Amino acid sequence: MSRLRLLSAAALLAVAANSHATSFIVTTDSIVGGLKASSDATSDVSSSFRDDKIVRAARDDAASFVASEGAIRGVKLESALDHIRQQTPQLNATDAQLAQAILTI
Incomplete structure (x- = not known):
């Protein structure tokens, strides 16, 4: 009987370890996918608006926005965000x- 319990415990442990590994892989894949999408979006914006005067004028406001984690929203940044969303x-x-993305230009 103790041998049966030992085998059952070992099987349960193996199943539990496998499920944790699978959820870790799924979570990691989700995070990497999200970062890639974010990177692609900022890359597309920074390359297509490199010479745009409205976007370039918003660099200081964008820096304040990023540094304040969104608390400071300047007029030039708002204008640039509207302009970018209208263009794309x-x-x-x-x-x-x-x-x-504006800061990378």
């Missing part, structure tokens, strides 16, 4: 992602 309506990026 298919872009699904947050204000923070767009502000970081």
